[in-house]
Amino acid sequence: MIDMILETFETGTGYWHPLVWVASFIIIFLIVYIVRGFGQKDYKKGTGQTQAFLSGNKEYDKQLMHVQASNLYWGWTEALKWVIDVLKKMHTGNVSDYVLWFVVVMGVLLVFVGLM
Amino acid sequence: MNIMELLLAHAPALIVAIPLLGAFLTPLISRVSEKGRNIFAILIVGITAFFVFLLASDVLANGPVTYVFGSTAATVQQSTVIRILFEIDALSIFMAIVGIILSFVAVLYSYAFMHRETGQDKYYTLLLLMTTGMLGMMLTGDLFNFFVFLEITSIASAALVAFWTNKAKAVEAGFKYIVISTIGALFVLFAIALLYGQYDALNMAKIAQSIGISGFTFIDKIALVLLIAALAMKGGLAPMHMWLPDAYGRAPASVSLLLVGATQASLYGVFRIVFTVYGDVISLPSVSIGWILVLLGLITMLIGVIMAIIQTDFKRLIAYAACAELGYMALAVGTGLTIVANADPTITIESAPFAMKAITGGLFHVINDALDVGLLFLVAGAVYYATKETSLNKLGGLARNMKYTTVFFIIGLLAVSGLPPFNGFASKLLIYESTYQLNPILSIVAILASILLLAIFVKVLHAVFLGPALPKFANVSEVPKSMLMAMAVIAGIIIVFGLFPNVIVTHLIEPAANALVNNGAYLQWLTGGL
Numbered sequence: 284m285i286d287m288i289l290e291t292f293e294t295g296t297g298y299w300h301p302l303v304w305v306a307s308f309i310i311i312f313l314i315v316y317i318v319r320g321f322g323q324k325d326y327k328k329g330t331g332q333t334q335a336f337l338s339g340n341k342e343y344d345k346q347l348m349h350v351q352a353s354n355l356y357w358g359w360t361e362a363l364k365w366v367i368d369v370l371k372k373m374h375t376g377n378v379s380d381y382v383l384w385f386v387v388v389m390g391v392l393l394v395f396v397g398l399m
Numbered sequence: 400m401n402i403m404e405l406l407l408a409h410a411p412a413l414i415v416a417i418p419l420l421g422a423f424l425t426p427l428i429s430r431v432s433e434k435g436r437n438i439f440a441i442l443i444v445g446i447t448a449f450f451v452f453l454l455a456s457d458v459l460a461n462g463p464v465t466y467v468f469g470s471t472a473a474t475v476q477q478s479t480v481i482r483i484l485f486e487i488d489a490l491s492i493f494m495a496i497v498g499i500i501l502s503f504v505a506v507l508y509s510y511a512f513m514h515r516e517t518g519q520d521k522y523y524t525l526l527l528l529m530t531t532g533m534l535g536m537m538l539t540g541d542l543f544n545f546f547v548f549l550e551i552t553s554i555a556s557a558a559l560v561a562f563w564t565n566k567a568k569a570v571e572a573g574f575k576y577i578v579i580s581t582i583g584a585l586f587v588l589f590a591i592a593l594l595y596g597q598y599d600a601l602n603m604a605k606i607a608q609s610i611g612i613s614g615f616t617f618i619d620k621i622a623l624v625l626l627i628a629a630l631a632m633k634g635g636l637a638p639m640h641m642w643l644p645d646a647y648g649r650a651p652a653s654v655s656l657l658l659v660g661a662t663q664a665s666l667y668g669v670f671r672i673v674f675t676v677y678g679d680v681i682s683l684p685s686v687s688i689g690w691i692l693v694l695l696g697l698i699t700m701l702i703g704v705i706m707a708i709i710q711t712d713f714k715r716l717i718a719y720a721a722c723a724e725l726g727y728m729a730l731a732v733g734t735g736l737t738i739v740a741n742a743d744p745t746i747t748i749e750s751a752p753f754a755m756k757a758i759t760g761g762l763f764h765v766i767n768d769a770l771d772v773g774l775l776f777l778v779a780g781a782v783y784y785a786t787k788e789t790s791l792n793k794l795g796g797l798a799r800n801m802k803y804t805t806v807f808f809i810i811g812l813l814a815v816s817g818l819p820p821f822n823g824f825a826s827k828l829l830i831y832e833s834t835y836q837l838n839p840i841l842s843i844v845a846i847l848a849s850i851l852l853l854a855i856f857v858k859v860l861h862a863v864f865l866g867p868a869l870p871k872f873a874n875v876s877e878v879p880k881s882m883l884m885a886m887a888v889i890a891g892i893i894i895v896f897g898l899f900p901n902v903i904v905t906h907l908i909e910p911a912a913n914a915l916v917n918n919g920a921y922l923q924w925l926t927g928g929l
Contacts, residue, residue: 287902287905288899288901290901291901292825292900292901292904294756294829294832295752295832295833295836296832299819299824299825299828299900301820301897301898301899301900304819304820346868346869346870349795349796349866349869350861350866351791351795351862352791352861352862353791353792355858355862356708356858360708360709370705370706371709373638374641374706376645378574378579378642381578381579381642382582384638384639384641385579385582385628385629385639388628388632389624389625389629392624395687396620396688397617397621397624
């Protein structure tokens, strides 16, 4: 059993060993942590150093600065608007349409399999 | 025969009988003690889990088990007798393990999650009935019996989806679910009637043998299409997936978790029909069912992730992501089938290692998806329990108040996105590599969908857990221990599966994949004298 736990997971053309990955991750983390220790130690909490720089504008209250879910990936959704609009149109929320899609798929399959 | 051997001998019946009996006893116990009823439900599912694992140890060590309800003789004076057979091979028991893990976690989670609700006697009764139906679908070897369990699961699920009757959208989702389920089940019944009319049999093995002899008649083709279309709709494959976000999104979180199992039971039905019932004819070069599954899988993945990214409701977003995950399974199993149904007749599933790897990856993803998506649903339920809010636009900064829930969400996020070293990575790696052998575009789309899944859940992490503390959630505290324990059970299994995929694949997934592709073992009872 121990041998099997330590065995490499063969995936066909490749392989995967999670324990090696975890060990590597820990080693890299330690190296980064040590390198971080060489950094400057002049950080002063609660001073101007910690304030966000917003092109010279005043920082709003933090509660007003939270980026909401619908504002995330705006560019991505805007670029793919044409696809999203089609998909939104498809998802009518009407159960008759759900059944219609079932009938369409079944019809296509009947033609596809029936003609073979 | 000692007591353990006796229990093992009757385990197939007990796995279905115990939750069924438990379901009907629940309202009675509820009259005595509400706390007792909740513990009783956990106990019932725990005992059922014991029998599932007991049977699993036997099936995985000694091969398929056949359990006969009714006459032990197949025929009496040349007439077929009335009886039902449960046929449990490595695939059935693998699915039963998935189902019972989800069911156990669901009742454990419900203990605290539902304690403020009224009508809990009905809730637990329906939950146990749903478990009964789901396990029955996975264990039965009889097509009509499969239909009966499908109906039990559907009716119990629909009632549970609409459990919050004070919410109009929940009732609407329940209505949609029952309409879709009834239509799907009707076509399943029609297909079974066609096969019964032709072969005078309902047993899957017997029908499989008859189809092999008759050589795939036109009636067989129609029955196959009806079964695939209906079960694929119940299995949430696009473009017939639209009921899924409604149902998953509106049901209580513990029910959404169990719905994942019910959906996978239908997908199991597709695989069982294609590989076992039609196993002897499905690998004919002219029958491209594999490509159909591949295409349905691709469409499901793409629609799932694109729709998920624009959602602003927490549970609805997870539901679309769950839909995308179902696409991976269909893609992988379809790829395996397509490689075998190659123009070269010398290729068999055994001689095509990538076909086996694809099917192994697909089945491994069944359990990984159930765990990963299940954990995310439980986290969404925990957030709702603590804040009474599901809109991603109104949530924020909860990591400060719900540290454990945040950690569980991060585990679920990394696992569902297929990031190493979590379980989703191992199964997706198998799927990427094997689909690449069929067509590189398939693996590119699969990887793209995984990247989008990561983007989707990073958005959720930011929107719900990160950001400044919001005053309206200042008094929010961590959820009760039983809910945390339920999430911890799933998170623990995710980590173990991720760190030791070799053990799971060798002992559980590969036997299931072999059982799926070699229908010979499944048909052995025909010659075994039962």
